[in-house]
Each structure stands twice: as structure tokens, then as C-alpha cells.
């Protein structure tokens with residue numbers, strides 16, 4: 001494995017002696033499976049890649065609160081409301097852990113926030129699908145959080161220390177998210193015909209988008225190889241997708257439901273799952289901002305930020321006043 | 329479009345139970361120390377992770393220079409006689 005040398009425009013083509021030394025130290029950390037920490041020297045492309053990945057991840061957690069927050073008032077029992085609120089609160093926490101990690105790379109919080117609010121930053125396309133029924137709360141927990149977990153567990157070992165540590169905290173909290181979702185579907189699967197139908201339709205809606213959460217196929221994912229060489233990623237998109245589809249294929253049987261993929265099977269010869277072709281044109285379209293709920297999600301986030309302005313101002317003013325009276 | 333808040337960064341330390349030290353949990357932004365503590369509680373102890381919290385302004389923490397770490401931590405190198413494992417002759421002697 002060979003971590004690349006920085007090739008930023010404007011940098012001298014010949015690295016200085018100090019740069020070579022720093023690069024060698026960085027390469028050794030990566031090779032030894034050690035961790036890079038905030039104040040270590042790191043190649044600019046590594047810093048940029050991580051800042052992009054960690055902040056996109058943070059934005060996804062923050063935007064990801066919306067589809068479920070929408071259902072808190074309509075949850076069918078007080079218990080379900082409490083569970084959903086706890087989950088949405090966790091996602092807010094995940095966003096904050098990740099913003100903190102991103103900040104250690106040198107971009108401050110206000111800037112990261114601005115990137116999201118102005119639409120310059122991307123976030124996971126899955127959150128641009130609307131949550132139409134209560135059963136979607138089940139499908140989202142089971143499939144969307146499930147796919148997120150499959151993605152995130154290997155990230156606990158990411159080569160950048162603060163990112164790995166944030167992921168450890170997040171993964172601990174995620175497991176309840178997937179279970180509560182699965183149990184929503186399980187309750188519905190034991191209910192009336194209408195409830196069963198609602199559960200099946202929710203699974204049908206979220207199956208494909210959840211498989212696409214792992215990103216494009218390996219041969220169309222240009223940055224993956226570099227991320228793996230830097231040990232940010234540990235497994236390729238397709239490897240993770242394979243692992244996930246194998247798990248849910250088993251789990252769906254417990255629900256007595258089906259995945260909307262009749263030809264899904266394990267190919268013994270190739271030793272891999274063969275699933276339906278995924279609609280990557282749609283995926284790219286949603287990423288570009290043309291998904292069913294993109295505009296709504298961003299506008300909601302902007303509105304929340306706007307409407308919270310007076311709270312931030314009051315808190316800032318109060319802090320200033322306290323400081324003055326302490327000095328006096 | 330968004331007003332900058334520029335709230336300072338605080339480092340959060342959590343004591344998970346009596347008898348253990350406070351351990352660094354992460355960081356957060358807050359306008360003042362009181363809000364920092366409250367936010368730290370909401371962010372880092374949602375599942376009984378702590379019975380005591382410290383918040384410290386990040387800018388108040390003094391750190392060693394990562395670039396000079398080899399020189400800075402040099403003195404223990406080559407002093408393996410500071411470890412019990414250095415003393416081989418007494419191996420096998422009971423309760424020693």
C-alpha cells in the first residue's frame with residue numbers, strides 16, 4: 001500500500017526535506033495501523049477527504065432527524081413516542097459528535113453549518129425520501145439504520161482518531177435504533193391484513209434506497225481505493241452491501257414478509273449475493289438535489305435555524321452579561 | 329445567510345462511576361460554562377454514562393508539541409530498569 005504524496009496545485013513539485021520527513025511519519029502511522037491525531041501533520045488530500053466525509057456524515061445525521069421527527073406526534077402510543085423521541089435525539093447527538101470530529105481538521109462549526117444551510121454540502125440521499133406511513137418508521141429503523149450500522153462499524157477503526165472515536169460512540173447507540181424499527185414491523189406483521197400490507201409496502205419502498213446507501217458499485221466509485229489505502233474505509237461499497245443484503249434476507253423471514261427482489265439469491269460459485277440492478281440514475285439524481293423531499297428537508301433545516309436565532313442571541317447576550325458581572 | 333455564533337469550544341470529561349477518573353468524552357460549543365455543562369449532560373450522558381462532568385475551555389488546555397514528541401518523551405527510553413520485567417535474576421521467587 002502506498003499513501004500518495006500531496007499534489008496540490010501551487011505547491012512546489014519537489015517536496016522540501018521537512019515535508020518528506022512528515023510524509024514518511026504519516027505513512028508509517030498508516031502502515032502500522034496506528035491512528036492519526038488532530039495536530040499531526042497530514043497530507044492535504046487526506047485532510048480534505050476526511051473533512052468532506054465526516055461533515056457529510058454529520059449533515060446526514062442532522063437531516064436524518066426529519067423523517068422520524070415528523071411522526072412523533074402521530075406515533076400510536078406514548079411508549080412509541082418516547083422511543084422515537086429518544087432516537088431522534090440520538091441522531092442529533094451523532095451529528096454533534098461528528099461535527100466536533102470534523103472541526104479538529106480545521107474547519108469551524110459555523111462554516112460547516114453554513115455549508116449545509118446554503119446547499120453546498122451533500123448528505124445521504126436516503127433522507128430525501130418521504131416517510132409516508134407509520135410502517136415507514138419500522139422500515140427506516142430496520143433497513144436505514146441497519147445499513148448505516150453496517151457502514152459504520154468498520155469506521156470505528158478509521159485511521160483518523162477523532163472520527164473513529166465518534167463512530168464508537170455512535171455504533172453503541174445505533175443498535176437500539178435498528179431493533180426498535182424491526183419491532184415496529186414485527187408488531188404490524190402480527191396485526192390485521194391492512195397492517196401487514198402497510199408493513200410490506202414500507203419494506204418495498206425502503207429496500208432499494210437502503211442498498212444504495214453503500215454508494216455506487218466499486219467499479220464506479222473513483223475515490224474508494226484511495227480511502228482504503230488511507231485506512232479510512234476498511235471495506236469496499238460492494239463488500240458492505242453484500243454483507244447487509246445477506247443479513248436482511250434472513251431477518252425478513254422472521255417478519256413473514258418478503259424483500260421486493262424475487263431473484264435475490266446467493267451464488268455459490270461466485271460466493272456472492274445476486275440482487276436486482278439498482279437504479280443508479282435515480283440515486284445520482286437524488287444526490288444532485290432532485291429527490292422527492294430535497295427542497296423540503298433543506299427548507300425545514302433553514303427554518304429551524306432561523307427560528308432558533310433569538311435563542312442563540314439571548315444565550316450569547318446572557319453569557320456576555322455574566323462575564324461582565326464576574327469581572328465587576 | 330446564517331449568522332455566526334462563534335461560541336467557544338469546550339472539552340468534556342465524564343466520570344462514569346465513583347472510584348474512576350474523569351475521561352475525555354468529546355467537545356461541544358456553548359456560550360458559557362453553565363450552558364456547556366447542561367449541553368454536556370444532554371450530549372454525553374443520555375444513558376447513565378456519567379455521575380460527574382467537567383467542562384474546560386479548549387483554549388485553556390496546554391498541550392505538548394506533537395512535532396517535538398520524540399525529544400519531549402525521550403527520557404524514559406533506554407531506562408527499562410524502571411519496569412519490574414527488567415529484573416530477571418529473581419524470576420521464580422514467590423510473592424516478589
Ligand SMILES: [Fe+2]
Pocket residue numbers: 061090091094170174
Ligand atoms: Fe445516527
Ligand SMILES: [Fe+2]
Pocket residue numbers: 091145148174177
Ligand atoms: Fe440511527
